[in-house]
Amino acid sequence: MKDPVLYIVIPCYNEEAVLPETSGMFLSKLNSFIAAGRISDDSRVMFVNDGSKDKTWQVITDLSKQDKHYAGVCLSRNRGHQNALLCGLMTAKELADITISIDCDGQDDINAMDDMLTEYEAGCDIVYGVRSKRTTDTFFKRFTAESFYKLMSALGADTVYNHADYRLMSKRALEGLAQFKEVNLFLRGLVPMIGYRSNSVYYERAERIAGESHYPLKKMLAFAFDGITSLSIKPIRIITSLGFIISILSVIAIIWTIVEKIIGFTVAGWSSMFCAIFFMGGIQLLSLGVIGEYIGKIYNETKQRPRFIISETTFEKKPTQD
Ligand code: UDP
Ligand code: MG
Numbered sequence: 001m002k003d004p005v006l007y008i009v010i011p012c013y014n015e016e017a018v019l020p021e022t023s024g025m026f027l028s029k030l031n032s033f034i035a036a037g038r039i040s041d042d043s044r045v046m047f048v049n050d051g052s053k054d055k056t057w058q059v060i061t062d063l064s065k066q067d068k069h070y071a072g073v074c075l076s077r078n079r080g081h082q083n084a085l086l087c088g089l090m091t092a093k094e095l096a097d098i099t100i101s102i103d104c105d106g107q108d109d110i111n112a113m114d115d116m117l118t119e120y121e122a123g124c125d126i127v128y129g130v131r132s133k134r135t136t137d138t139f140f141k142r143f144t145a146e147s148f149y150k151l152m153s154a155l156g157a158d159t160v161y162n163h164a165d166y167r168l169m170s171k172r173a174l175e176g177l178a179q180f181k182e183v184n185l186f187l188r189g190l191v192p193m194i195g196y197r198s199n200s201v202y203y204e205r206a207e208r209i210a211g212e213s214h215y216p217l218k219k220m221l222a223f224a225f226d227g228i229t230s231l232s233i234k235p236i237r238i239i240t241s242l243g244f245i246i247s248i249l250s251v252i253a254i255i256w257t258i259v260e261k262i263i264g265f266t267v268a269g270w271s272s273m274f275c276a277i278f279f280m281g282g283i284q285l286l287s288l289g290v291i292g293e294y295i296g297k298i299y300n301e302t303k304q305r306p307r308f309i310i311s312e313t314t315f316e317k318k319p320t321q322d
Pocket of ligand 2: 103105107
């Protein structure tokens with residue numbers, strides 16, 4: 001059998017400080033697999049420039065001139081990590097038998113790729129890279145990230161615990177992913193829905209080699225909220241249940257008021273009235289907000305805007321869109 005072609009897909013946004021450090025690591029990993037005869041020489045380390053404002057694309061084109069194993073795809077503008085990753089995977093789908101997606105900051109241990117490839121050779125179509133420890137992350141990042149996974153699963157969004165977007169996918173799995181047309185992308189929730197045989201490999205997460213995280217708390221919260229509302233309608237169910245419970249409580253309250261009235265204990269209850277108004281007002285606004293979020297998602301989906309547009313590539317490929 002012909003050796004499989006592997007593409008390592010790496011989204012990059014403003015990473016000029018990081019790329020010169022980590023690009024060599026990815027290349028030597030790729031070369032070691034080629035030397036071991038596990039993958040074909042047509043394999044590539046493919047960077048996706050997500051509309052960076054610094055010299056990232058320059059760095060990528062320079063690299064691709066230095067070694068034929070480097071390739072680059074440039075997006076027409078910044079579309080965010082998930083879209084950049086999807087663009088890389090969909091481009092690689094046409095060229096490769098296997099892809100491994102990884103961040104460019106060196107936080108995910110590239111040695112886990114050995115085990116991923118072994119799992120692929122054993123017949124898996126999807127191999128998840130799972131963080132076994134997060135000792136190098138700050139307590140805050142660890143706590144928020146772990147709460148995120150727990151909240152996600154409690155709200156019915158099925159994801160692999162402590163797995164981000166470091167994973168191996170076969171061509172067949174990518175073809176499955178291509179059939180998910182949604183604009184509200186949350187890849188780590190979609191991939192488990194593809195099916196096929198999958199497994200996990202474990203690694204320790206290191207610190208970012210250079211540069212800064214693009215996911216401060218505000219973005220992480222937005223990402224979590226997006227992930228939940230893209231994958232699950234449980235929050236709407238919770239609102240329905242809440243409405244139901246409050247309705248029952250108010251029936252009890254009405255009966256109680258009537259009884260009080262008949263007995264003759266009607267005192268001017270300002271405080272209880274205000275509390276009730278504020279409480280109900282708050283619940284109603286919150287509920288409207290959650291429902292509005294879903295309507296917003298429907299709005300975005302019906303427009304079917306392209307999820308990414310490629311402006312340039314370092315290899316022969318007609319610039320295309322989604
Ligand atoms: N990234 C991207 N587009 C963005 C933000 C981030 O392509 O708009 C890339 C970034 O270059 C990195 C990966 O996504 O390779 C993960 O970002 P980061 O390391 O900042 O996130 P963290 O690891 O802190 O969650
Ligand atoms: Mg990172």
